[in-house]
Amino acid sequence: MMGIEICGKIDKVNGKGLSYKEFVERYMEKNKPVVLTGLMDDWKACSDWVDENGQPNLSFFSTHFGKSRVQSPSFAISDSYHKKQNCSTKEFTDQKRVEMSVSEFIDQWCKEPIQEHGLSSNNGLTDKSVLYLKDWHFVKEYLNYTAYSTPHFVCDDWLNLYLDSYRMHRDPDSYQEKDEISCSDYRFVYMGAKGSWTPLHADVFRSYSWSANVCGKKQWFLLPPSQSHLVFDRNMKACIYNIFDDISEYLFPGFKKATWLECIQEQNEIIFVPSGWYHQVHNLDDTVSINHNWFNSYNLCWVLDLMLRDYNEAKEYIEDIRDICDDFEGLCQRNLAANTGMNFYDFFIFLARFSLANSVVLDTLARDAENIAGIGSISPIIQQLVQNLSSIQKIALKMKFLECFSGDQGFMLDLVETHKNPKFSKLCYSLIRTCESIHNRQVLSFCSKTVATQDSRTSIVIQNFCDAVSSPQDLVKYIDTVLTEHTSIESSE
Numbered sequence: 001m002m003g004i005e006i007c008g009k010i011d012k013v014n015g016k017g018l019s020y021k022e023f024v025e026r027y028m029e030k031n032k033p034v035v036l037t038g039l040m041d042d043w044k045a046c047s048d049w050v051d052e053n054g055q056p057n058l059s060f061f062s063t064h065f066g067k068s069r070v071q072s073p074s075f076a077i078s079d080s081y082h083k084k085q086n087c088s089t090k091e092f093t094d095q096k097r098v099e100m101s102v103s104e105f106i107d108q109w110c111k112e113p114i115q116e117h118g119l120s121s122n123n124g125l126t127d128k129s130v131l132y133l134k135d136w137h138f139v140k141e142y143l144n145y146t147a148y149s150t151p152h153f154v155c156d157d158w159l160n161l162y163l164d165s166y167r168m169h170r171d172p173d174s175y176q177e178k179d180e181i182s183c184s185d186y187r188f189v190y191m192g193a194k195g196s197w198t199p200l201h202a203d204v205f206r207s208y209s210w211s212a213n214v215c216g217k218k219q220w221f222l223l224p225p226s227q228s229h230l231v232f233d234r235n236m237k238a239c240i241y242n243i244f245d246d247i248s249e250y251l252f253p254g255f256k257k258a259t260w261l262e263c264i265q266e267q268n269e270i271i272f273v274p275s276g277w278y279h280q281v282h283n284l285d286d287t288v289s290i291n292h293n294w295f296n297s298y299n300l301c302w303v304l305d306l307m308l309r310d311y312n313e314a315k316e317y318i319e320d321i322r323d324i325c326d327d328f329e330g331l332c333q334r335n336l337a338a339n340t341g342m343n344f345y346d347f348f349i350f351l352a353r354f355s356l357a358n359s360v361v362l363d364t365l366a367r368d369a370e371n372i373a374g375i376g377s378i379s380p381i382i383q384q385l386v387q388n389l390s391s392i393q394k395i396a397l398k399m400k401f402l403e404c405f406s407g408d409q410g411f412m413l414d415l416v417e418t419h420k421n422p423k424f425s426k427l428c429y430s431l432i433r434t435c436e437s438i439h440n441r442q443v444l445s446f447c448s449k450t451v452a453t454q455d456s457r458t459s460i461v462i463q464n465f466c467d468a469v470s471s472p473q474d475l476v477k478y479i480d481t482v483l484t485e486h487t488s489i490e491s492s493e
């Protein structure tokens with residue numbers, strides 16, 4: 001491959017022969033990519049969205065989902081491999097996006113069949129435009145059409161689970177109704193003709209992602225996080241946009257030293273992209289894929305690290321107006337939310353609500369362990385809830401020292417109020433279902449009554465604590481109380 005050094009391939013493993021524990025130990029915990037096969041057999045998307053010739057069933061999309069409004073970046077296909085250009089440093093930019101309906105997107109796609117990988121009659125210097133439909137919130141838009149089921153390997157997804165009940169960030173000044181879908185979750189459908197591509201990037205929140213090819217083929221180039229500095233310029237500000245551009249050695253002195261993993265992802269294969277791996281992706285065929293971003297106890301520290309970095313950058317940027325600013329910290333938090341998708345307060349509220357959900361479910365299961373015993377051991381679920389809480393506690397400990405939590409922030413999470421809210425019950429149910437799916441146990445029927453009715457027993461941990469959590473320090477203490485309570489239940493049995 002021109003210009004870059006490929007040093008290896010990515011493991012391809014049949015998911016049917018892999019246990020969840022093996023997936024965690026070999027890939028999730030080690031932050032190592034893998035391609036999983038054999039996990040999409042019963043997906044409706046794999047029949048409905050693919051025609052008899054194995055091509056994307058575009059008329060099915062037009063007929064059933066044609067009215068959806070979507071974002072589609074457009075660009076010259078020759079950008080992807082062949083055109084020499086001087087725009088290799090598009091910091092903070094993505095491909096230019098145009099809003100259109102799915103029907104319009106498909107009409108355009110059908111009008112412009114693409115030639116071989118950008119190799120056109122004039123030496124690849126074609127300016128033919130290829131549209132790529134990205135970040136379509138398909139699941140949120142079509143709740144009654146179950147196109148696929150998330151494989152259990154990748155379902156411990158705190159981000160989407162939380163967003164099914166709450167919003168991550170709502171800025172009252174800039175809030176718009178249309179944000180409702182666009183900020184609603186991180187579950188997407190991508191559709192692009194052969195030659196469409198995604199520039200080099202690491203994922204939002206430094207989350208994990210998984211991407212499943214329902215139709216078509218993708219080529220991935222991945223760079224381990226230990227080498228991410230090599231794709232930044234000498235000031236560590238701008239990131240390379242397209243690794244196949246003619247990259248200036250003066251501007252990007254490290255780039256030549258980068259060693260990449262390459263992978264061809266075939267139809268019906270799912271790639272797991274770990275946290276902080278920079279990657280560039282090319283559609284080698286007309287392709288439809290499903291893509292989720294997510295985080296959990298294994299990569300939560302990546303999310304905080306990114307936020308700390310982005311926060312320091314946001315602060316540095318406006319340092320010279322600190323003295324004339326009424327609420328400098330507030331402005332930093334607003335800028336952080338605008339650039340990163342959430343600020344420290346949003347992240348903290350998320351951690352606090354999620355801890356409360358874990359503690360309520362833990363409390364219910366631990367107390368009902370005897371009744372549930374008939375269905376087999378629930379200890380893997382209990383262990384997971386304890387692990388979730390411990391990982392949040394570690395993050396809260398690091399957040400204790402942040403400037404934004406030093407004074408009276410004027411916000412708090414009322415535990416009793418939160419617990420009474422139906423949104424919170426929904427979060428608890430989803431958490432239980434996730435645990436069931438990961439550990440292959442059925443426990444929902446044993447906990448649903450207590451979760452739904454906010455049985456007083458489930459509030460014991462709350463009652464033993466104070467009523468509200470308003471700082472990371474409180475959250476650390478709250479989790480301590482929950483874990484101590486849990487240990488005492490266990491030892492009394």
Ligand SMILES: O=C(O)CCC(=O)C(=O)O
Nearest residue numbers: 197198203209211281291
């Ligand atoms: O499929 C693509 O074009 C990009 C997907 C991607 O970047 C991701 O899953 O993180």
